[in-house]
Amino acid sequence: MSLILIILVVTLTSLFAIFRFKHRRFYKLAAKIPKLPGGLPIIGATHIFMTAEPKDYLPIMLDMIKKDMVIGSVWFGTQFAVILNTVEDFQKVLTSPNCINKPKLLFDAFFSDSASFCVNNNPHEKRRKLLNPSFTSLMLNKTNFHTNETIKGFINKINAKSDGKTIDIYHDIAACALRGTLHAHFDYDDDSLDYKVVKGFDDFKPLIMQRLGKPWLSFKPFFKLSKLSKQVEAVRTPIYECINKIIESNKHHRIKLEGRCVSTIRQLLDTKQKLSDEEIAEEIFIFIYASHETSALALSACLLLLAMHKNVEEKVFEEIKNAKLSEEFTSISNEETQSFPYIEMVIKETMRLFPPVAVTFRETIAEVEVGDYLIPPDTIVGLPVLLIHRNEKIWGKDAGSFRPERFEPEEFKKIPQFAFLPFLLGKRTCIGYKYAMYFMKIFIINFVKNYKVETDLKFDELKTQMTPATSLLQAIQLKLLKGSENFLIGQ
């Protein structure tokens, strides 16, 4: 018995020694990178996330990297990770061809690896090439009538609800953003499932967060056997009901193509890359998730900030009034939104303070040089956008306050390009950013034209959480005051 034990120990030790020797460069590079606090031998920082509540993951992660640290490293069991903290290093990673991939550990259990958010290496480049044509300015103009109509529909809907009451407005905005995406990118017009789909994603998000606290579930076979996997299947059902309808309706009815400008769904259905229905469904799943939640988070935070900063709300209103839009204006084109520079600054300042994606991750496929260090291959790289967005050395002493004027061209040109990353930059920058900015501007114009907002929430008390996008911890409770004599546009 003892002989077997000795053989076992010697074999395991030798295997470990061989493994370490083979990967000696990896360990040498990893050891050089300063360590983040809290890690334990063997398990690293796994215990911190296993014992914390998901709402605390973001503050824990941000706290780990101290203000004066430029880079910090941490192990999660056998997975090595680093967190960056300078604009220069963000730029290095986001522009490196060796750092385009999404970490499998974080994405695998929930998203199909055939969808654009998750496809890595060469397939990602091919998928972007396929989908880019449906996100051009030309395409935006094609969709402008429906985008405007969708938002007006939202204004009518909340008219009935508001009436001086305090309401949580997030879900209505999310349903409106979803409607916008389904129409603009998926040629789909039936709004009967909007709220069901938003609710489906609302139920889906906490399940993703639960999985992050259970590292053993990152192995697909374990995950498939888990209770969580069945819960995920259940919440995906209403979302897939909608997705299947989108695919079916688009298969049977062909929209007349105008020039080379085609919607996302047509690109997916007609491509020579021959995607299966399952692959198309996964792609739609990612698109409607990535588009409606981020836009709704940014817009609801923006309205909250307007309620807290009356001087800004007033300036927004003045801009709309001076644009001399008539009461009957039908639709504002993307070009026309250029006459609302202050609204654009307000939206950008909102996303600086409360970026809908406050932290994201990449995985290295080869060594990547950042500052004085080399990040080894197969390392997860954490990019805490929120820290860069609130860095006083970059944005000044008032980095923590809401001041849209910092986006005035003269002032903003002094800010390094990679210091403002609501849509990220580089090869994986948000494919929908032009559409998102257009949608948000039209939304704010219509909203402020009709309502003033008030809130009891206090700016200094606002906290963010990972969901896994980034939302405010507090529900967005707003009191909507319907148009008064102050709100007569074009008079």
Ligand code: HEM
């Ligand atoms: C305010 C609104 C939005 C914000 C703040 C936002 C932000 C982002 C960010 C930060 C990423 C990069 C994530 C990462 O790589 O980790 C991203 C990717 C993506 N976004 Fe957006 N987004 C918004 C709206 C939209 C819209 C409207 C669409 C589609 C209609 C969209 C579709 C996508 C897709 C497909 C990706 C993956 C791109 C890739 O990996 O190549 N997003 N978005």
